[in-house]
Amino acid sequence: MPTGKVDEIFDLLVVGGGVNGCGIARDAAGRGLSVLLCEMGDLAQATSSASTKLFHGGLRYLEHFEFRLVREALIEREVLWRNMPHISWPMRFVLPHHSGLRPFWLIWLGLFLYDHLGGRRRTLPGTAILDLRRDAAGRDLSPVYRRGFEYSDCWVDDARLVVLNARDAADRGADIRTRTRLERAWREDGVWRAELRDLGAGGMSTVRARAIVNAAGPWAAEVCANRLPATVGDPPTLRLVRGSHIVARRLFEHDRCYVLQNADGRIVFAIPYERDFTLIGTTDRDHSGEISDAHCTAEERDYLLSVVAGYFRKPLDASAIVHSFAGVRPLFDPGEGAASAASRDYTLTLDADAAAPTLTVLGGKITTYRRLAEAAMRRLRRRFPEMGPDWTGHAPLPGGDGPVDGKPAGVAALRAAYGFLSPDWADRLWRTYGTLAAQVLGDADCAADLGEDFGGGLTAREAEWLVSREWARTAEDILWRRTKIGLHLGDRQVDRLAQWLQTRA
Template sequence: MRLLERIFDLAIIGGGVNGCGIARDAVGRGNSVFLCEMNDLASGTSSWSTKLVHGGLRYLEYYEFRLVREALIEREILWGIAPHIIRPLRFVLPHHAGLRPAWLLRLGLFLYDHIGGRHLLPATRSVDLRRDEVGRPLIPNRYSRAFEYSDCFVDDARLVVLNARDAADKGAEIRTRTCATEIHQSEGVWTVSMVDTLTGARSQVQARALVNAGGPWVEDVLGRGAGVNAKAKVRLVQGSHIVVKKLYDHDRAYMFQNADGRIIFVIPYQDDFTLIGTTDRDYDGDPSKVKATPEEIEYLCKAASEYLAKPVTPEDVVWTYSGVRPLYDDGASEAKAATRDYVFELDTPGNAPLLSIYGGKITTYRRLAEEALERLAPYLRSAKAREGWTGKAPLPGGDMGVSDVDGLIAELQRGYPFLSHEHARRLARAYGTRAAKLLGDAKSAADLGQAFGATLTEREVRYLMANEWAVTAEDIVWRRSKLGLRLSADEIAALSDWIATHGVRQSPLLEAGGRS
């Protein structure tokens, strides 16, 4: 078994948004950082979200004011550091006469507008559904009033990958397909035993502090020899989504209230589709095998059809996805009421700190990372105190203004006139200012190599494998590019065959110094 020569300041188990966010922040403060993920980055909870950076309007009903305020503040911060993968989105909330009264909705939205220091996003407005275009997709004469408010849409998996990319650029070592099989501490140092899930090769890494960002597997990680008795418990809650063909022409999303007290979102998705979700149900199975159930699909269709003039049926569903949220178990009676706030548990056996993370949501990952490092500060040898730096430094490709994406698209088409508008737009929204690095010196479409369909080319695939830890076709079409809905099964199989022939697994090349 190979032991890595150095002792890292910090080792992190888990390559979701929390683990990668902590890695980025920690290495930026001068710590040496190692992160391992047993599968692909964002392959667990982080890529199966509703894809929103939002305050969480419904959490106000549960008096989660601290969480909502923090999330609202983070909403504009994240948009500012990643404007290529995060964009503003307006939500229409119809008033349902039999559910929450209009005064309560107005009060909630007033708080939503004011407790989080909104600066860039437009304020809430009242909508006459009988006259406004957002009323056209709804059942005629059933809903006459609505409120329109702001939140943001995010490419969730790319948010994770870009945090990992920036961490690696600053010197962190990121290992995917590397499972931590055993953890133990001795004389103030943690030793993590690992196995490469592709090759079977075994190795060990040592670190002075350890973060357990295992998400749904947080308790499982503790059971691999940590030698601590965890007081906190995780509550696994399944959230499923359905995708159907585009339901309406305008660019707004909807928030629909249900008779059971829950809400669902109906969101424009990937230009030609509509995303509907989510469910909330307790889950006790294997988190890696979670799937949307027929009952959940029926529930989402029925909930949407309570509002939409054209009913949604299970036969309309073109894709489903489901994830398991590792919520902190606060004893709530129903899954929908369980807190979305995050909780830390710090254990120090042998004066070797182990920080386990429970709960959290995508919107608050950056603040979670800051708080995690505050907890670990007495044990880390940070060369420079840079608390708060991640809220100002753009993520890779995000070094532009929040309104500059259209200009970047035009710039790409000028520099690479063979690109279609669709292709340039997709690259700009995925890679931002690094799209030109991907395209390099290409003078024609032929220079981009084999075309796999839906504007995915060999050059992009090679870039993703060399720079973003992509190993399989699934990594590329469902997480890095979100093209899975546009590629046929045959096209995805052809991509998989190409990777089997040409793909060589490697540590991503460094784009800005540092170590791989």
């Protein structure tokens, strides 16, 4: 049996450090609950860093009549952007059209709905029709695309969204434990006792909690089946649908994004990514096998390349691909239709034990994580009647406390204070840390004051911040989730960073 102090009783034990777990932990901590979050790997290591990175209503879901979800997500886009203008921003989406695809009038109608379903848009511009023979967005496309549409959604750095929720939760008192797996939990004397395994340092600890939130994403059914007692009820049926992306060297020069309709009825996005690249995705494939082994298969890569080939003048071949990743959508829809048609909405299931309840989260989108957290708190109110009201709608994430259009002034102020920063370097720091960027750089007078330069603009001082403030432990945490500097480094530079982390530890 494990040993460990079990004196403290947390109000909430949250299992899973993806966007939903961290969003719930933050919301609960801000309402005055004591929260412990355990994540078996790194924050956002699973689905929440492998998304298409859009705060969007999901134009396509209108075809599946998911009006509730689309409406909630459409309204939410501007709320989220306002609260994190450093890591998210609006984008215009160009949807080229030709007669072999969905009829023009149908898309027009869909976009009209998309513009109005969420009520009054405050800042995002509405739909426009484009003449692709004249518009710059048509220049890179095959000449068969003469007309198109342009509409608005927002972009977000998904992995940073997760870590900033965790940071804010911790600043409000939550205990965030990464590399810590829930082994099993059972009810004893009206509370939960849970065994947590420290997968980093080794060892096991036992904690107590008044309620458990199972936010284990694609593992939610496994957590119910193997780690919680049978009294919690039958494990839910989850449909695991893999989505893969490829990252290629930049396909086009402008800052708009393309929405490419494919003959199979699916759509694929081609999005400007990290200045020098284009992010292309995604696929929808039922996933079997280990969830953590999900990767972009050769078949998925070829599928994405073939969709791009149908649109762009310049051919794109596999040699232009610099990176790929895959995530597994945890969809609660058990239907047997096409994976792309499975519902993207979420459900929250509360088990019957009022003294020590369990709330299981299934499904959901990055875009709806904050609303999902509010809904989770509503379900738990009976157990915690004293907790505070909804608060996250007007609360910026760390570094997001500037105006939505504050980036040019923020970057200029950074460059004025730190004369050694190049425009690209200052821009990246702002997109990563927002108003906290100056705290990361501290009292540096010159680049050398920031310590070792690992490449791609990453210095020892920034790495130190990520370790001490953002739970980064490995080179992968730093290069692929806290930042995307991995796109710019070679193997030797990665090894050097790993060495530095080891020495530091």
